[in-house]
Amino acid sequence: MNFAQLLFPDFSLILCGYLVCRFTKLNRTVWEQVESLVYYFLFPVLLFHSIVKSPLDLSAASSLVGAAISLAVGLIALSYSLPHWPWLGKRIDVRLHAASAQVAFRFNSFILLALADRVAGPQGLLMVAVLIGVCVPIFNIGAVWPMARHANRGFARELVRNPLIVATASGLVANLLGFSMPYWLEPTVNRIGxxxxxxxxxxxxxxxxFGSMATAKALAVAVLAIKHAGAPVLAFGLARLFQLDAVQTTVLLTFSAVPTASSCYVLxxxxxxxxxxxxxxxxxxxxxxxxxxPFALGVLGSIP
Structure with a gap:
């Protein structure tokens, strides 16, 4: 499978968004409202529907969830450790590291959800929904904690107000209770998705x-190296360790290799x-x- 060709439509939409925002009257003011619409309404509906429309076998997904949690904890620990690296620690500003450590482990749910169905089908989308429900709280704690520690602010409210967590938790409960979407509502919900x-x-x-990247170049290289090289390699090793099947491995590799969350800047x-x-x-x-x-799915994913 040509993953570069498979991913082109999604990255072409990213390029379209960039060009439209920069060279038309549809500037950041407009797109901030679009982000809010997607984040607070459209994506939660997609997540809820993805979970409730298929029976959920938690025992079958336990290995994938275990691998994803291990990946999350490993990446958070690795990003937190950067100030303690002997050749890098002295060159890192503590506050700058607290703000940017999240880039090394968070993921762009927009891109992940768009890719899940393309690379792994409806089953993959269901697995991704479960991973979002499990890992978003872990990643949010990992992102907020160092900044809250330096700024003396709490993070509990950030977690309970996250719409993706609320939608996923609601979907899991509804699935386990046997709820199914009314047939007359299915077309509308599909179009929302x-x-x-x-x-x-x-x-x-x-x-x-393209903000102020002239400062702290070493920190930038380290954070991005963890995100785009370390995470896929670690995910591949965990897939072998947890003996994941082909679809689960593809989902975990996709989960590990997508870009970081755009909300890192907002936070x-x-x-x-x-x-x-x-x-x-x-x-x-x-x-x-x-x-x-392409490295994660085309190179690592093809290793027998």
Whole structure:
């Protein structure tokens, strides 16, 4: 399978979002509202529907969940350890590291959800929905904790107000209780899901910023290396360790190789940290995803 060709439609939508935002009247003010629509309504509907429309076998997904949690914990630990590396620690500003560490392990759910169905089908989309429900709280804690520690702010409210977590938790409960979507509502919900993927990808492109990247180059290289090289390799090793099947391995590799979350910038800026620097990291991560995804799926995924 030619993964570069498979991924081209999704990255072309990212490019369209970038060009439309930069060269038309549909500027960042417009796309900020689109991001809110996707994040607070369209994506939660997609996640809820993806979970409830298929019976969920938690025992069958336990190995994948275990591998994903191990991946999450490993990446968080690795990103936290950067100030303690003997050749790098002295060159890292503590506050800048607190803001940018999240880039090394968070993921862009817009891109992940768009890719899941393309690379692994409906079963893959269901697995991704489960991984989002399990890993988003872990990643949010990992992202907020170092900044909250330096800024003396809590993070519990950030977790319970996350719409993706709420939608996933609701979907899991509804699935286990045997709820199914009414047939007359299915076409509407399906169209909402399709709209969420296209708008989410374009919003990711519109949010790209080449910010102040001249400072802390070593930190930027280290964070992005963990995200786009370390994460896929670690995911591949965990897939072997947990004996995942082919579909589960593809889902985990996709999960590990997608660009970082665009909300990294929002979170850093909202908590009083260097937003432009983090925005630059997010932009570079989005571009590097064009390399890490074919590497993870085409190279690592093809190893017998």
């Amino acid at each position: 399709q709209a969420s993927l296209a708008l989410g990808l374009m919003a990711a492109g519109a949010g790209m910023q 850093a800026a909202r908590m009083g940290y260097n937003g432009p620097y983090v925005a630059g990291l997010v932009t570079l991560s989005t571009l590097l995803g064009m390399v890490s995804l």
